[in-house]
Each structure stands twice: as structure tokens, then as C-alpha cells.
Amino acid sequence: MRSSSVVILGLIGLSIANSFHGLAWVNKADSVAALVVAVIVIYVSAQLGLRTVSTLLDTAPRGLAEKIERIAARVPGVVNAHAIRIRPSGAHTFIDMHVTMDGTVTLKDAHSATEVIENAILKEISPADVTVHVEPAGTPKTSR
Numbered sequence: 221m222r223s224s225s226v227v228i229l230g231l232i233g234l235s236i237a238n239s240f241h242g243l244a245w246v247n248k249a250d251s252v253a254a255l256v257v258a259v260i261v262i263y264v265s266a267q268l269g270l271r272t273v274s275t276l277l278d279t280a281p282r283g284l285a286e287k288i289e290r291i292a293a294r295v296p297g298v299v300n301a302h303a304i305r306i307r308p309s310g311a312h313t314f315i316d317m318h319v320t321m322d323g324t325v326t327l328k329d330a331h332s333a334t335e336v337i338e339n340a341i342l343k344e345i346s347p348a349d350v351t352v353h354v355e356p357a358g359t360p361k362t363s364r
């Protein structure tokens with residue numbers, strides 16, 4: 221829920237509580253309602269703050285690299301995917317990665333595989349820019 225809608229809901233709640241003025245329990249209800257709204261607003265603000273901080277720190281959603289690795293590994297000819305880098309920028313995600321493939325495939329086939337990988341990733345993560353770097357099997361996994 222958006223922070224603004226929480227505040228609006230809280231204000232609606234307060235005005236409903238206010239419209240019951242004259243009843244004995246109203247003053248109590250007002251303060252309880254105000255307290256509830258305050259707690260909700262603080263909670264939502266803290267969440268927004270945390271999200272802003274992780275955006276500023278370019279923190280990728282948890283498990284996304286593993287997901288990308290699994291998507292790439294399903295593509296025929298791919299031995300493994302590694303050196304996966306994910307950088308969210310607002311709603312957009314920049315992804316670059318290495319894939320190891322059989323060294324005897326043609327450049328044409330290797331390129332086709334990168335397009336299959338890119339499209340498979342885009343189906344799951346969008347909008348995104350995906351760059352796939354191909355290297356022949358036998359290259360150390362940690363190479364860049």
C-alpha cells in the first residue's frame with residue numbers, strides 16, 4: 221500500500237470517529253485512532269526509507285542472481301552462468317553476466333544462445349538491459 225493512501229485512510233478513519241462526537245467513548249476512540257494512524261505512518265515511512273536506502277545502495281533483490289543463473293542454465297549449450305551483476309536503477313534493472321558454453325559451437329550458435337538467455341531473463345525481469353558475455357568451457361569460473 222502506498223504511504224499516501226495509508227494517510228488518507230487514516231484521515232477518513234479520524235473523520236468517521238469525529239462524526240460520532242457526543243458519544244461517551246468518542247474521546248478515547250479519537251486518541252486510539254490517532255495512535256493507530258501514527259503507528260501505521262511510522263511503519264510505512266520506515267519501509268519506504270529502507271527501500272530508498274537499498275535503491276541508493278543499488279541492492280539487488282534477494283535471490284535474483286540465483287534466479288538468473290537458473291534461467292541461463294536451462295538454455296541448451298550453456299555449461300554454467302557466473303559473474304552475474306545486477307544493478308537496479310529505479311524500475312529498470314541492468315544485468316550483466318558470463319556464460320560458459322561448449323567451445324566448439326559456432327559463433328552464430330553462441331550468439332543465438334545469448335539471445336535466448338536474454339529473452340528468457342526479460343520474461344521474468346522487465347524492464348531490463350541484459351548483457352551476456354560468452355566464454356568457452358575450460359575457462360576458470362572466476363575469470364572476468
Ligand SMILES: [Zn+2]
Nearest residue numbers: 303318363364
Ligand atoms: Zn567469466
